[in-house]
Amino acid sequence: MEKVRGILDQNAFSMAHIDKADARIGALVRKRLETVGPTSMLFYEEPLHIVRGERVWLFDDQGKRYLDVYNNVPSIGHCHPRVVQAVAEQMGTLNVHNRYLHEGIHRYAERLLDTLPHTLNRxxxxxxxxxxxxxxxxxxxxxxxxxxxxxxxxxxxxxxxxxxxxxxx
Incomplete structure (x- = not known):
C-alpha cells in the first residue's frame, strides 16, 4: 500500500532535489538557506522564482506567467493601481496596528458590518x-x-x- 503523503510532502521543495534543480534556482535556494534558514519552506519540487505580480498574475524570472489563486493576496490581486494608491495614501498618513484609537478602523468596520447579517455585529x-x-x-x-x-x-x-x-x- 502506498503511503499517503501530507501537504508539506506533496507541495514542498526538498533539499534532496537541490542537485537536480536548475543552476539559477539552486543558487537561490542556497542563498535562502544562508540568509533565511531551513525553517521557511519553499513550495514545489522546483521552486518558482517570482519577480513580479500584476493583478491576478505572477511572473517568474523567465517571464512565464502563472494565475495566482494560491498566494496570500488573490482577493485584491497584485499591484492593482487603486489598491496601490490607497495603500500609499494610508502609509503616507499613518501605519499602525488596531491597538490605538483611530477613526479609520471604525469607518472600515462599519462599512464591512453593513454588508453582513445584523446578527454579525462585531x-x-x-x-x-x-x-x-x-x-x-x-x-x-x-x-x-x-x-x-x-x-x-x-x-x-x-x-x-x-x-x-x-x-x-
Missing amino acids: LVMMCTGSESNDMALRLARGWTGRQGIIVTEAAYHGNTEVDPILWTT
Whole structure:
C-alpha cells in the first residue's frame, strides 16, 4: 500500500532535489538557506522564482506567467493601481496596528458590518490566515468547552499552535 503523503510532502521543495534543480534556482535556494534558514519552506519540487505580480498574475524570472489563486493576496490581486494608491495614501498618513484609537478602523468596520447579517455585529481583526485559524480555534474551544477539531487531510491550516486559554462567561 502506498503511503499517503501530507501537504508539506506533496507541495514542498526538498533539499534532496537541490542537485537536480536548475543552476539559477539552486543558487537561490542556497542563498535562502544562508540568509533565511531551513525553517521557511519553499513550495514545489522546483521552486518558482517570482519577480513580479500584476493583478491576478505572477511572473517568474523567465517571464512565464502563472494565475495566482494560491498566494496570500488573490482577493485584491497584485499591484492593482487603486489598491496601490490607497495603500500609499494610508502609509503616507499613518501605519499602525488596531491597538490605538483611530477613526479609520471604525469607518472600515462599519462599512464591512453593513454588508453582513445584523446578527454579525462585531469584528475581530486579523493579519494572517494562521492568526485567523488560531482565533477561530480559541473561540470554538471557549464556546464549546471542547478541544478536538476535525481537519482535512493534506490541507494547510497555518503554522501556529493554540496555547491553552481560560474562558469566562
